[in-house]
Amino acid sequence: MLHVDAYSELVAHSKELATLQSFSALLGWDQQTYMPKGGAAFRGEQLALLAKLTHAQATHPRLGEWLNALNGAFAEGTVEAANIRELTHGYDRATKLPSRLVEELARVTAIAHEAWVEARKANSFATFQPHLETILKLKREEAAIVRTAEHAHLYDALLDEYEPGASTADLKVLFPQLTAAVVPLVKAIGESSKQPDGTILTRDYPTDRQKWFAESAASAIGFDFNTGRLDVTAHPFCCTIGPGDCRITTRYNPAMFNEAFFGVLHETGHGLYEQNLPAEHFGTPCGMYCSLGVHESQSRFWENQVGRSRPFWQGMLPRMKQAFPGTLDDVNLDAFEFAINAVQPSLIRVEADEATYNLHIAVRFELELALITGDLTPADLPGAWNDKYRDYLGIVPTTDADGCLQDVHWSFGGIGYFPTYTLGNLLAAQLQQAMPNADDAIRIGDFSGPREWLKANIHSHGRRYRAQELCTRATGRALSPLPYVEYLKEKFGGLYGV
Amino acid sequence: MLHVDAYSELVAHSKELATLQSFSALLGWDQQTYMPKGGAAFRGEQLALLAKLTHAQATHPRLGEWLNALNGAFAEGTVEAANIRELTHGYDRATKLPSRLVEELARVTAIAHEAWVEARKANSFATFQPHLETILKLKREEAAIVRTAEHAHLYDALLDEYEPGASTADLKVLFPQLTAAVVPLVKAIGESSKQPDGTILTRDYPTDRQKWFAESAASAIGFDFNTGRLDVTAHPFCCTIGPGDCRITTRYNPAMFNEAFFGVLHETGHGLYEQNLPAEHFGTPCGMYCSLGVHESQSRFWENQVGRSRPFWQGMLPRMKQAFPGTLDDVNLDAFEFAINAVQPSLIRVEADEATYNLHIAVRFELELALITGDLTPADLPGAWNDKYRDYLGIVPTTDADGCLQDVHWSFGGIGYFPTYTLGNLLAAQLQQAMPNADDAIRIGDFSGPREWLKANIHSHGRRYRAQELCTRATGRALSPLPYVEYLKEKFGGLYGV
Numbered sequence: 001m002l003h004v005d006a007y008s009e010l011v012a013h014s015k016e017l018a019t020l021q022s023f024s025a026l027l028g029w030d031q032q033t034y035m036p037k038g039g040a041a042f043r044g045e046q047l048a049l050l051a052k053l054t055h056a057q058a059t060h061p062r063l064g065e066w067l068n069a070l071n072g073a074f075a076e077g078t079v080e081a082a083n084i085r086e087l088t089h090g091y092d093r094a095t096k097l098p099s100r101l102v103e104e105l106a107r108v109t110a111i112a113h114e115a116w117v118e119a120r121k122a123n124s125f126a127t128f129q130p131h132l133e134t135i136l137k138l139k140r141e142e143a144a145i146v147r148t149a150e151h152a153h154l155y156d157a158l159l160d161e162y163e164p165g166a167s168t169a170d171l172k173v174l175f176p177q178l179t180a181a182v183v184p185l186v187k188a189i190g191e192s193s194k195q196p197d198g199t200i201l202t203r204d205y206p207t208d209r210q211k212w213f214a215e216s217a218a219s220a221i222g223f224d225f226n227t228g229r230l231d232v233t234a235h236p237f238c239c240t241i242g243p244g245d246c247r248i249t250t251r252y253n254p255a256m257f258n259e260a261f262f263g264v265l266h267e268t269g270h271g272l273y274e275q276n277l278p279a280e281h282f283g284t285p286c287g288m289y290c291s292l293g294v295h296e297s298q299s300r301f302w303e304n305q306v307g308r309s310r311p312f313w314q315g316m317l318p319r320m321k322q323a324f325p326g327t328l329d330d331v332n333l334d335a336f337e338f339a340i341n342a343v344q345p346s347l348i349r350v351e352a353d354e355a356t357y358n359l360h361i362a363v364r365f366e367l368e369l370a371l372i373t374g375d376l377t378p379a380d381l382p383g384a385w386n387d388k389y390r391d392y393l394g395i396v397p398t399t400d401a402d403g404c405l406q407d408v409h410w411s412f413g414g415i416g417y418f419p420t421y422t423l424g425n426l427l428a429a430q431l432q433q434a435m436p437n438a439d440d441a442i443r444i445g446d447f448s449g450p451r452e453w454l455k456a457n458i459h460s461h462g463r464r465y466r467a468q469e470l471c472t473r474a475t476g477r478a479l480s481p482l483p484y485v486e487y488l489k490e491k492f493g494g495l496y497g498v
Numbered sequence: 499m500l501h502v503d504a505y506s507e508l509v510a511h512s513k514e515l516a517t518l519q520s521f522s523a524l525l526g527w528d529q530q531t532y533m534p535k536g537g538a539a540f541r542g543e544q545l546a547l548l549a550k551l552t553h554a555q556a557t558h559p560r561l562g563e564w565l566n567a568l569n570g571a572f573a574e575g576t577v578e579a580a581n582i583r584e585l586t587h588g589y590d591r592a593t594k595l596p597s598r599l600v601e602e603l604a605r606v607t608a609i610a611h612e613a614w615v616e617a618r619k620a621n622s623f624a625t626f627q628p629h630l631e632t633i634l635k636l637k638r639e640e641a642a643i644v645r646t647a648e649h650a651h652l653y654d655a656l657l658d659e660y661e662p663g664a665s666t667a668d669l670k671v672l673f674p675q676l677t678a679a680v681v682p683l684v685k686a687i688g689e690s691s692k693q694p695d696g697t698i699l700t701r702d703y704p705t706d707r708q709k710w711f712a713e714s715a716a717s718a719i720g721f722d723f724n725t726g727r728l729d730v731t732a733h734p735f736c737c738t739i740g741p742g743d744c745r746i747t748t749r750y751n752p753a754m755f756n757e758a759f760f761g762v763l764h765e766t767g768h769g770l771y772e773q774n775l776p777a778e779h780f781g782t783p784c785g786m787y788c789s790l791g792v793h794e795s796q797s798r799f800w801e802n803q804v805g806r807s808r809p810f811w812q813g814m815l816p817r818m819k820q821a822f823p824g825t826l827d828d829v830n831l832d833a834f835e836f837a838i839n840a841v842q843p844s845l846i847r848v849e850a851d852e853a854t855y856n857l858h859i860a861v862r863f864e865l866e867l868a869l870i871t872g873d874l875t876p877a878d879l880p881g882a883w884n885d886k887y888r889d890y891l892g893i894v895p896t897t898d899a900d901g902c903l904q905d906v907h908w909s910f911g912g913i914g915y916f917p918t919y920t921l922g923n924l925l926a927a928q929l930q931q932a933m934p935n936a937d938d939a940i941r942i943g944d945f946s947g948p949r950e951w952l953k954a955n956i957h958s959h960g961r962r963y964r965a966q967e968l969c970t971r972a973t974g975r976a977l978s979p980l981p982y983v984e985y986l987k988e989k990f991g992g993l994y995g996v
Contacts, residue, residue, distance in 0.1 A: 019544055020547075022540075023521050023544065026528060027524065034531075035739075035743060036723070036727050037724050037725075038722070038724050038725030038726075039742045040742070041741070042520070042739070042741050042742055042780075043743075046520060049514060050521075224536070225534070226534060227537065228536075229532065231532075241540070242537065242540035242544065243540050244537045244540055245533060245540060245541075
């Protein structure tokens with residue numbers, strides 16, 4: 001078979017796999033948005049059939065033959081070579097795993113997820129502990145099987161699922177650099193005599209006006225509502241059905257402005273990435289997002305680097321005062337900017353501010369790494385969790401529900417996932433440093449500068465480069481915590497006078 | 499292989515096919531409700547992949563082997579025998595058709611549908627005519643291939659797709675009986691000095707109140723909103739995603755009460771049928787609706803036999819006056835009942851009243867039968883159409899757009915579809931005659947009598963019996979136009995004094 005034939009067969013196969021996955025995406029979106037309650041049981045059966053079909057497609061022997069035949073067939077750096085590299089990577093992972101293990105993980109995590117929900121409700125780590133033990137055992141087994149020569153550390157093989165190319169060795173340098181700078185900064189902020197008035201954000205913000213204001217901001221930033229939409233769900237997310245169809249969600253709290261607005265900016269960042277992926281490569285790696293970390297960099301950039309910046313609100317605050325007539329008459333730009341940038345160590349990751357957020361992740365990274373290596377046993381997790389919260393955030397959970405039971409990730413076997421949040425935060429700051437300053441344009445509501453820069457330097461590449469190379473290409477250097485630390489120091493130094 | 503094993507393999511295969519079809523159902527529902535415009539092109543690709551997967555599943559050789567092995571294995575009248583009968587019927591039709599013809603029909607009708615949209619817009623039958631000619635040629639070819647010994651007439655083989663067991667011979671008796679009674683009735687109504695005040699229904703009916711009122715009626719009748727929902731679409735429909743998930747749609751016209759309200763009752767009738775199918779047989783024929791005609795009997799029963807009846811409005815009119823405060827202060831039950839039962843020959847089928855509706859269908863049945871046999875050429879269709887409208891309805895279209903171009907059906911190859919509308923209307927009246935009178939309960943908003951009777955006599959059987967047998971079992975005799983004619987005469991005789 002000619003290379004060109006094998007390659008076009010490969011692409012067709014890959015697109016068919018992506019189309020099968022698009023059914024799952026729609027089923028998932030529908031389940032969160034409009035599905036009647038009674039449809040839940042059958043929805044599970046639908047997703048199970050798709051998992052079967054998707055697995056068969058992803059591990060089809062023909063795929064292996066094409067990939068073998070195409071090994072080295074295209075010059076390094078071409079789209080074709082990148083697609084073959086990434087498809088080979090995915091195929092190898094998928095075919096190495098015995099179906100026994102795949103099924104056991106599916107079964108165990110389904111039960112563990114239910115157990116976690118109950119354990120969290122009952123604040124009973126003991127009832128979740130045996131499930132966590134089984135998951136760790138299976139994930140260690142999985143890691144040992146999928147581990148390649150690239151993976152110096154066993155945990156690398158788990159990171160690989162979410163952030164291909166990321167290494168434990170790098171993270172073990174990066175997190176201490178970050179915490180060493182952020183822990184004292186957060187402490188100084190807490191001791192500052194300047195503190196924001198948070199009540200500004202808990203006034204009366206009617207849902208319909210929040211919706212209008214958030215949609216107009218998403219639209220201004222560049223989210224295309226002809227190829228996307230915004231709905232309400234219990235947990236906000238961004239979901240791509242396929243080219244020309246990317247959907248984001250939020251939830252409205254009429255007594256709290258931040259939740260929906262910054263949530264929408266966050267999902268808009270994810271959505272812009274998806275809407276700007278090269279549609280001509282849909283269904284192949286070069287038409288897909290690079291990694292979870294890179295995805296998070298896009299959501300965080302628009303939520304924080306832009307959405308919580310002074311230039312953004314210089315343009316937006318007058319419009320906000322129009323959207324909520326009378327609500328903010330007594331509030332000036334200084335007070336508003338300070339309020340939306342309040343720093344306060346808290347127990348719950350998903351509610352954390354920019355300064356403390358990565359401390360929550362550092363705790364989780366260090367603990368899950370120790371759990372995987374066996375340096376920490378699940379029985380000792382609650383105590384270790386609380387110790388780290390005391391060290392990094394200066395507060396200690398009074399319950400495990402607000403402590404080591406708070407996140408869903410471990411219950412579904414998502415070990416190696418947490419670090420991608422911090423990688424995304426760091427990359428967002430590093431990207432902002434590398435792109436031309438757009439403050440003047442942002443002040444007048446023109447977001448095209450950063451948007452087009454990100455499209456050219458991140459979105460348009462899809463998965464052509466691994467995240468590490470993409471970062472170097474876009475910013476001129478490897479990912480570092482320094483831009484993020486500088487960003488925090490400048491921003492919060494100014495606001496809090498520290 | 500043991501019969502019991504072959505049968506359980508058969509059922510599993512059938513359920514998997516149904517699950518594949520459920521993906522198409524959700525994709526279709528989403529396309530009509532919430533899909534962003536930009537998703538249309540990829541939606542086509544998704545549906546094309548599903549068509550391929552569904553076809554492969556429906557024609558899989560193993561299916562043929564199981565069906566062969568199970569031929570005669572279960573006693574006549576059992577669920578198993580019925581499932582095998584219907585699956586064999588579907589398999590035979592699907593495997594007899596060469597893929598060349600399937601693909602050509604798909605290609606030709608896709609183009610013909612676009613051509614029909616344009617031709618209707620431009621009122622140009624000439625541009626649609628060649629497409630209709632090709633479709634007729636292919637449908638004749640299809641009919642010749644799928645025709646079995648059961649099909650005395652070529653057209654029977656087309657009816658078979660929508661109404662298995664229906665026969666041209668029966669329809670050629672039934673339609674003339676119907677028109678012979680209805681044409682003079684409609685004429686007499688038109689000449690009556692008693693006429694309703696239609697302006698009652700074109701007052702100010704705000705959309706949100708229409709929605710509330712229609713939903714409360716659907717709920718009262720028995721539509722379960724825990725396992726269903728109501729959305730807005732350009733064209734109303736009922737769509738089952740799977741057990742526990744049946745969705746209906748409507749459209750609201752704030753200056754016209756009828757459209758949404760009776761539309762919702764209609765779709766509620768379809769929805770009740772789907773919600774009451776035996777879930778334990780989901781994915782097999784015994785868990786599916788019997789035929790399009792039987793489905794239509796359920797929608798029409800609730801829309802017309804119940805929804806346009808005096809007992810219904812005895813209970814409902816006071817509630818309606820509350821739902822639309824002040825709008826109907828001057829309107830009494832007599833005037834309201836008369837207004838919603840206005841009879842007026844018109845050119846457009848989908849807007850037709852109960853008395854004239856089946857005259858529209860008679861025209862289409864007679865013409866499509868003549869087109870298939872070759873007794874009528876497409877070139878002569880516009881003239882033949884207008885002649886029949888003059889004969890049956892006493893009015894003549896001034897344009898083909900309002901004449902023979904008005905329906906979508908022929909453009910997608912749906913020949914043999916129209917008669918099912920009339921079969922449904924007739925069956926609705928015959929079912930009402932057969933069930934215990936429930937007027938007293940309906941007057942006080944209790945619809946459980948007819949609902950439970952229909953569940954026991956129609957819904958619970960799924961496809962266990964063919965429509966003809968189902969009718970006889972439920973009503974004690976074969977389907978006849980007489981109950982419907984009696985129903986019309988009694989109802990409109992009273993209202994119009996004819």
